[in-house]
Amino acid sequence: MTPLKINNFSHMKTIYFYLLTGLLALGVISCNSSNARNNDNNNNPQSSTTTNFEKVALPYETDALEPVISQQTVELHYGKHHQAYVDNLKKLVVGTKFEDADLETVVKESDGAIFNNAGQILNHNLYFTSFKKDGGGEPTGRLGEAITEQFGSFEKFKEEFNAEGGAVFGSGWVWLAKDDSGKLSIHQESGGGNPITRGLTPILGFDVWEHSYYLDYQNRRGDHLKEIWKIIDWETVGQRY
Numbered sequence: 001m002t003p004l005k006i007n008n009f010s011h012m013k014t015i016y017f018y019l020l021t022g023l024l025a026l027g028v029i030s031c032n033s034s035n036a037r038n039n040d041n042n043n044n045p046q047s048s049t050t051t052n053f054e055k056v057a058l059p060y061e062t063d064a065l066e067p068v069i070s071q072q073t074v075e076l077h078y079g080k081h082h083q084a085y086v087d088n089l090k091k092l093v094v095g096t097k098f099e100d101a102d103l104e105t106v107v108k109e110s111d112g113a114i115f116n117n118a119g120q121i122l123n124h125n126l127y128f129t130s131f132k133k134d135g136g137g138e139p140t141g142r143l144g145e146a147i148t149e150q151f152g153s154f155e156k157f158k159e160e161f162n163a164e165g166g167a168v169f170g171s172g173w174v175w176l177a178k179d180d181s182g183k184l185s186i187h188q189e190s191g192g193g194n195p196i197t198r199g200l201t202p203i204l205g206f207d208v209w210e211h212s213y214y215l216d217y218q219n220r221r222g223d224h225l226k227e228i229w230k231i232i233d234w235e236t237v238g239q240r241y
């Protein structure tokens with residue numbers, strides 16, 4: 001009987017060992033699962049926190065561009081439309097290779113919804129910093145000289161630019177851009193297009209989406225394009241050339 005007791009005791013120890021090991025293993029697995037969940041939460045936020053996709057600060061008061069662009073249009077265009085592009089892009093890039101990319105890289109390398117929203121952030125940052133209170137006049141310096149040399153005169157350049165802007169079908173942009181040699185060109189872009197996708201540097205872009213002028217000019221896009229030259233900040237725009 002004694003050997004049997006010894007064997008039973010030994011058997012019980014073996015069972016106890018495996019039971020303890022099993023519980024420890026379960027504890028470890030449970031702990032790892034908890035950590036994995038926490039890591040998943042940290043790696044999959046609902047919206048990217050990068051600062052690469054922000055709106056540029058508005059360099060004037062929202063009523064500064066009146067009567068060419070009303071305060072209401074600036075507040076809606078900058079405050080709502082532009083903000084929506086930023087909010088959309090920050091959600092769209094989560095989990096993609098663009099999550100921490102700079103804005104221009106995203107515009108050059110993306111397509112679909114990511115491109116549309118990234119393009120519009122870049123476009124509107126350039127657009128809203130192209131104006132100032134009591135702007136207008138004519139470009140001076142290197143840009144002014146290049147426009148006169150390549151288009152004949154500033155007036156001829158404006159005519160061509162407005163004609164291209166007026167002819168954009170639907171929502172889009174008209175851009176003045178330069179290549180690496182300084183050669184200027186005018187381009188129509190649909191949607192959120194920007195000439196950087198053609199390897200060019202954007203100098204000046206007019207937004208011809210209806211949200212940019214409809215409250216002030218209704219369907220008269222041409223009138224809006226004629227007036228907008230009165231608020232151009234040529235010093236800032238000239239620095240892009």
Ligand SMILES: [Fe+2]
Nearest residue numbers: 081207209212
């Ligand atoms: Fe716009």
